[in-house]
Amino acid sequence: MRIYERVNYMERYLKETPMLNFSDVNIQHLISDRGWKDIDIYNRIKQIYNFVRDEILFGYNEDDSISAAEVLSDGYGQCNTKGTLFMALLRGVNVPCRVHGFTIDKKLQKGAMTSIVYKKAPKNIFHSWVEVYLDGVWYELEAFILDKEYLSRLQSINATCIGVFCGYGVAVKDFHNPVIDFERNNTYIQSEGINQDFGIYDCPDDLLKEHHQEMSVFKAFLYRNLGRHLMNRNIRKIRNVD
DSSP states (O other): OOHHHHHHHHGGGTOOOSSSOTTSHHHHHHHHHHTGGGSOHHHHHHHHHHHHHHTSEEOOOSOTTOOHHHHHHHTEEOHHHHHHHHHHHHHHTTOOEEEEEEEEEGGGGBTTBOHHHHHHSOSEEEEEEEEEEETTEEEEEOTTSSOHHHHHHHHHHTTTOOSOEEETTEEESOTTSOOOSOSSSOBOSSGGGEEEEEEEESSHHHHHHHOOOOOOHHHHHHIIIIIHHHHHHHHHHHHTOO
């Protein structure tokens, strides 16, 4: 591919969309306050990744389709919504990125979900990770989903667990040594629970036009107004365990 063709091709991974609304005033203030445009590309990715992972806490928003600005306002999110904010911040500092859609087995949510929510939840949970372009390589980044404090609490609570772990929002081969830091490498935290691959999309807007969480209208209503609040309360309890 010629250089000018590659430039035009990569522009699709830098576009603003209704969900990736990086021109929002609060997102622009954040980018400016953190000085992300003033550092090299690698450190832009690394610092934004760490911000989304640890300063946007793990939790469940109203819907997967909310915008990046709404996720930032909430201050918490899960795989899909934190990914939306991550992508908006990356594109806001001119870093190409895209989204990869999947479903995961609900088993990995057991514990994070309360028993009644888990029982009523669909078997397959809509999931995604973000792929970021740096120096000719697309990196698969997923481990921004769980903030370090929450993951550390889980590891402490399950100190005797060795090797594979599935539950509480985690599905990894090595529970006490997951690869969660970005150092020009892929990062994963739920990948072992993937059971269906929807492929790669330019943006979450496009992904959600074709795939989304399969749930009845009644169950969606219960999730928005009750289920997610129970789940978030449960996550807060785990995070605050002494």
